[in-house]
Amino acid sequence: MTHLPQFSRALLxxxxxxxxxxxGVLxxxxxxxxxxxxxxGRLLGWLSMKLIKRRAQIAHRNLELCFPxxxxxxxxxxxxxxxxxxxxxxxxxxxxWFWPDWRIARWSEVSGMGPVKELHARKKGILLIGVHFLTLELGARMFGMQEPGIGVYRPNDNPVLDWLQTWGRMRSNKDMIDRKDLKGMIRALKGGEVVWYAPDHDYGPRTSVFVPFFAVDQAATTSGTWMLARTSKACIVPFVPRRKPNGKGYELIMLEPENDPxxxxxxxxxxxxxxxxxxCIMMAPDQYMWLHRRFKTRPEGVPSRY
Structure with a gap:
């Protein structure tokens, strides 16, 4: 597995x-x-919409493209x-990262975990599809409390944040793999592990194909799902971590496993x-990461969507 960052005096x-x-404030x-x-949190979000107007414009444009x-x-x-x-x-x-298990459990409920536990018990590799909901970090912790697996992450350029995110995620994971380490993911899946994977962002032209996404007919979409599923023979299981309305907590919804994609x-x-x-997105559209430039990669000669 990936060599994970460790705490050292240099971080001080x-x-x-x-x-x-x-x-400390967080x-x-x-x-x-x-x-x-x-x-x-809601107040912080309202302020952020005023301060990072460019991201608000990107979110608006994404919605315009997806839902004309x-x-x-x-x-x-x-x-x-x-x-x-x-x-x-x-x-x-x-x-x-900071809440104890009992507090997470108090404010969350989980449905559909039975088939996942059964697959894991049979040592069947599970490619856990987690799209980029803004609740994703908390959803991963909720899932790991039920069935620990292997997290996939991007190392942070700030070594303090890199150590902290790893420490926080390892509270409910067995290990972590760099998102570029496809061989490591395949080994884990073949070994019967649960590996978290997010296929919904635009990762650039090198490893993408152009297929429909909502109303956009040519959206750059990673070919990684195909490579991982074809090579490992893993079962694909999507999950949705959804915030309940009016401060009522959270629900983690496991969708049905797909053994034959x-x-x-x-x-x-x-x-x-x-x-x-x-x-998945339509189960909580207001909680999806619309501020990401999902359609920045275009076919050669096609003008930018932004």
Missing amino acids: HPRYWLTWLGI WLVVLLPYPVIWRI EMSEAERQRLVRQNFESVGMGVLETGMA PLESAEATAAWMNKVVER
Whole structure:
């Protein structure tokens, strides 16, 4: 597996004191009662929409591309709700890393885990599909409390944050794998492990194919799902970590396992996977990461969507 970052005295260097201050503030906030955290998170999201206007424009454009039939008023409302979710996502990351198991369990419920436990007990590799919901960090912790697996991550350029995210995620994972380590993922899947994987972002032209996604007919979509599933013969299981309305907590919903996905080509698998991702997103559209430039990669000669 990946060599994971370890804590060292070098992380206490003055150049990182501002980072540690931010971590300390986050830790203090998530000590508060959850209803208070929920209100602070929504306020933080409202402020962020005012401060990072470019990201709000990207979210609006993504919704415009994906849902051309949506009215402008509906689109504006969804952007506002989405940024409230962005604020909550920051605090939910702190909750995922710092809350004890009993507090996570108190504010969450899980459904559909039975088939996953059965597959895992039979040593069947599981490719766990987690799309980029803003609740994803907390959802991964909720899942790991039920059935620990292997997390896939991108190392952070800040060594303090790199160590912290690894420490936080290892509270409910067996190990972590760099997202570029496909061989490591395949070994884990063949060994009967659960490996988390997110196929819904635009990862550039090198490893992508162009297939439909919502109303966009040529969306750059990773071919990694095809490579992993074809090579490892793993079962594909999507999951949705959804925030309940009005500060009522969370639910982790496991969708039905897929043992026989279409694998005849990278395009066929990607098109099928996008349909699965669409289904997941529509279970909580206000909580999806719309501020990512999902359609930045275009076929050669096709103008930018942004």
